[in-house]
Each structure stands twice: as C-alpha cells, then as structure tokens.
Amino acid sequence: MNQRNTHHQGFLGLAERVGRRIIGGFESAGGIAIMFWRAFYNIFLPPFEIKRSFQQMVRVGVESVPVVLLTAIFTGMVLTLQTTYQIAKFGAESYIGGVVGLSMTRELVPVLTGLMVAGRVGASIAAELGTMSVTEQIDALKTLATNPIRYLVTPRLVACLIMLPVLTAVADTVGIAGSYLVAVFHLGIPGSAYMKTLSMIVESFDVLTGLAKTVIFGGIIASVSCFYGFNTRGGAEGVGRSTTTSVVSSCITILLADVLLTALFTK
Amino acid sequence: MPEREKDKSRAKGKTTVEERAKPLIVAESLYKSFGDNHVLRGMDLTINEGEVLVIIGRSGCGKSVFLKHVIRILRPERGRMLFDGVDINQLNVRELTELRKNFGMLFQGSALFDSLSVRENVGFYFYESTKIPIGEIDEIVKEKLAMVGLSGVEDIFPAELSGGMKKRVGLARAIATEPRVIMYDEPTTGLDPIMADVINEMIIDLQEKLNITSIVVTHDMVSAYKIATRIAMLYEGKIIEVGTPQEIKNSQNPYVQQFVTGSYKGPIDVLEG
Numbered sequence: 372m373n374q375r376n377t378h379h380q381g382f383l384g385l386a387e388r389v390g391r392r393i394i395g396g397f398e399s400a401g402g403i404a405i406m407f408w409r410a411f412y413n414i415f416l417p418p419f420e421i422k423r424s425f426q427q428m429v430r431v432g433v434e435s436v437p438v439v440l441l442t443a444i445f446t447g448m449v450l451t452l453q454t455t456y457q458i459a460k461f462g463a464e465s466y467i468g469g470v471v472g473l474s475m476t477r478e479l480v481p482v483l484t485g486l487m488v489a490g491r492v493g494a495s496i497a498a499e500l501g502t503m504s505v506t507e508q509i510d511a512l513k514t515l516a517t518n519p520i521r522y523l524v525t526p527r528l529v530a531c532l533i534m535l536p537v538l539t540a541v542a543d544t545v546g547i548a549g550s551y552l553v554a555v556f557h558l559g560i561p562g563s564a565y566m567k568t569l570s571m572i573v574e575s576f577d578v579l580t581g582l583a584k585t586v587i588f589g590g591i592i593a594s595v596s597c598f599y600g601f602n603t604r605g606g607a608e609g610v611g612r613s614t615t616t617s618v619v620s621s622c623i624t625i626l627l628a629d630v631l632l633t634a635l636f637t638k
Numbered sequence: 639m640p641e642r643e644k645d646k647s648r649a650k651g652k653t654t655v656e657e658r659a660k661p662l663i664v665a666e667s668l669y670k671s672f673g674d675n676h677v678l679r680g681m682d683l684t685i686n687e688g689e690v691l692v693i694i695g696r697s698g699c700g701k702s703v704f705l706k707h708v709i710r711i712l713r714p715e716r717g718r719m720l721f722d723g724v725d726i727n728q729l730n731v732r733e734l735t736e737l738r739k740n741f742g743m744l745f746q747g748s749a750l751f752d753s754l755s756v757r758e759n760v761g762f763y764f765y766e767s768t769k770i771p772i773g774e775i776d777e778i779v780k781e782k783l784a785m786v787g788l789s790g791v792e793d794i795f796p797a798e799l800s801g802g803m804k805k806r807v808g809l810a811r812a813i814a815t816e817p818r819v820i821m822y823d824e825p826t827t828g829l830d831p832i833m834a835d836v837i838n839e840m841i842i843d844l845q846e847k848l849n850i851t852s853i854v855v856t857h858d859m860v861s862a863y864k865i866a867t868r869i870a871m872l873y874e875g876k877i878i879e880v881g882t883p884q885e886i887k888n889s890q891n892p893y894v895q896q897f898v899t900g901s902y903k904g905p906i907d908v909l910e911g
Contacts, residue, residue, distance in 0.1 A: 514741060518735075
C-alpha cells in the first residue's frame, strides 16, 4: 500500500513538473509574442528611435560580420568538398556550382547566420537587459516617464529585422566565393562550368526566400532575447540563466520556424 | 545654524505640516503576492502632502514592493492606490506617463544607466522627453548636481563613481524634474555613517526648501528618527503602527519596540525573514 502510494505520488510529481514546464513554455511564448507586438507597433509611432536603431544596427550587423563571414566561407568550402566527392560518383561534378549555390542560398546561410547572430547578439541583448532588470534600471526608466519597450526593445528589433537579411546577403556571396575557390583551385573544376550551373540552377526566388526567412529569424532573436532579459530575476546567476535560456530558445525557435517556412516556400 | 535651532525650526515645520495635513497618496487595503509569498496583505497607509513619511520594517517585508505600487511599476491583486484622489490603476498609458512625472525615485542600488554618463543620467528626462536645447539641459544638470554637492563629474560614467557618489547622482536624477514626491529606497544602506548623514540632510533640505513630499523606506533607525515627520512600521504585509518619531520610540506595541530597539528577543520570529 505504502509503495503504491509512493508510486502514485512519484507519478503525480512527474505529471506536475511536466505540466508546469508546458504551462511555463506557453506563458513564455505568449510573453514573447506580446513583447514583439508592442515593440513592433512602436516602430511606426513618432518620435522615431532612429539614432538608437542605428547604434543597434552597428552592434547587430557590422560587429557580427567577421563571425558570419567566417562561418559562411568555411561552410561553402566544406560543402563543396563533400558534395563533389558524392556527385563525382555519377560524373556530375560540373554541377557543383548550382548544387552548392542552391543549398547555401536557400537553406544553410540563412539558418547558420540566424544561429550565429542568436548566439552572439541574442546573448549580449539578454545579458545587457538582464543586468538592467536586476539593477532596477528598467524600473528607473519607468519612473523617468520613458516606455522601456520603446526605448530598449524597439531599436533592437529594428536592427535585427534589417541587419539579418543584409548579413545573409553578404554571407551568401562570401560562401559561394569560398565554394568557387575550392572547386576551381583545389578540385580542378573549370570556373566557367561552375558559374554556368550556378546561374542556371539558382534563381532569384531562391535567394529572396532565403533572405525573407532571415527577417523572421531577426524578429525571433530580438523578441526572445529581450523577453528573457526583461524577465531576469535573481542577480548575476539570474542573468546567466536568462542568457542561456535566451540563446537556446532563439536557436530552437529559429530551427522550428525554418521548417515551417521551408514547407511554405517549397509548396 | 546651530543644531538645536535647526531641530526647532524643523519641529515647527512639522506642526504646520500636520495642521494642513492633506492626503496626497492613499493605499487602501493592498494585496500583492509573488507565487506563495504573500507580501502585502491588506496594507493601508496615507501619506500627506509635504511630509517625510518613513516606512520601517524588516528586510524583505515588502517596503520596496509598496514603493513600486505607488507609481504602478507593480499592480496590486486587490485594493486601491490613490494619488490626489485618483485611482492610479484605472489610468491609461498616457495618463500613467503623466502621473509618473510627479515622482522621482532614488533606487536602492541607485539604478544609474551604465551606458550613459552622469550628465546623460541626470538630464535623461529632458534629453528623451522634451525639446529643451542641450545648453539649457546642461545648466539644469549642473544645478541639480550642485544641490547634491557634486560638481565636475558630468562626463564620468557610473562605473567610476563610489557608492555614495552614485546615490547622490541618483538623487540628482530623481529631483531633476522637480517632482512633487520623491521616493527613497534604502537611501543610506551601504554608506558609511558620515555619508549616510549627508544623505539624511539632503532629504530634509529638499523637504524644507522645495516642500517635496518624501516616502523613505529604510531599516536604519538613526536615519528614520532624524528625517521623519511620521514613521510607519510594516510587518507581515500590514502597517501595524504609524506615528511621529517620538510616538514610535515610545510605542507600547511589542513588535515595534523589538524592531526599533534592534533586539533579537521579542515577538518577531528572527528566522522568519
């Protein structure tokens, strides 16, 4: 009887924990959506946060250029090596430009850029706003008659929405350049064949859907990291926790959104 | 002015305050919980215009939480919070922004914006919400810093300031908009006794010179006796006694007695807090 009771409680305890996690997940999702919406409509209400948005664009965009470009160029190179090795079995290595170009522009570069920015910028946003939250700076903004969403979140959202596609466009170019270098100078594929299949297979629709995805990824990174930053409690440990949660949630949400968007764009 | 005369004039000031006591901020039966932690449990308190009301109580008893209710950074689950007769929890966003212009707040850790210089911190409201020319804002900043005994620190960043200087810059920022009410959250905590007294004098000065209403949250009894027009003690989510410093000192309430004498023996459970 006693044992049964313990089992019973153990099961209830587990169910309660799982239930709490699920409810917590929905609460966060709701909170993130509300934060996105509030920050988004503030974009269109004067006075516009132009100066602060530019400052954030530099932090989100310009400062992310090295890491995003390195990721893109190495991915382009590795993908070319791996793919050529596979398609050479069918004697189709001259198609490498098109094959790599397509997978890079449609899928790999947008997602990898999203993930890299989520790690670099998302973490920094969550840590910065988290510190502001635990040191009562966000409350101080309210006492100075300033809307913290407008002052802190809107410029970061604008920066992410604009700079993610820009970074991706640059990364597309650099990634394909890396692929070209490996294909032509290492694998001995003629440059003209590379460029011909690239322009034959990759259409502007492919590039544009890739860029369009990253606008959504930008929105996800800004809203998720600002939400966890704003809701940070409990000092330095809390800041660490919300930074980690923010990066993990941003990455998972980006990957999930990518599946949905790819399904939508390939219909 | 010799200390005794100063005290006398202060006492005189208090009588006039009491004579024309006009309720400015009224908390009616406030309830607030965080999860299972019931912080405010039917708190009632009236703060009169022009007085320095000191709220005392143990750490974590909800003093700071109450301050955040006064300007709706937090909202109660039940009860009303009135400012000048208006229930602030019924206001829309624009009205709330207007209401908040009546308040200045000195936070416990000063809450200065790290990424902004002292000048930008003190002049924050004017830079962000007004079209006042930069030169005039600079003048206001200089004047407010002088009021808290600082000069030549405008271009320094908060990380380079000592604790006492941060508090003073925080105070300069709180008074910059010339608010009707200033709220102080533990203004003397973490300061050496001399600097704590400097802050006490500033609070008294602001009340005397500008007739600003002050709400001070503290557990520093030396400071409370020195600056208060009235003292209110918060215990278990309710105000258990309100009175002049003398009345509180002589209170018959064993909880108040234990707190003001700082004794571990008494009805308050030491482990509870």
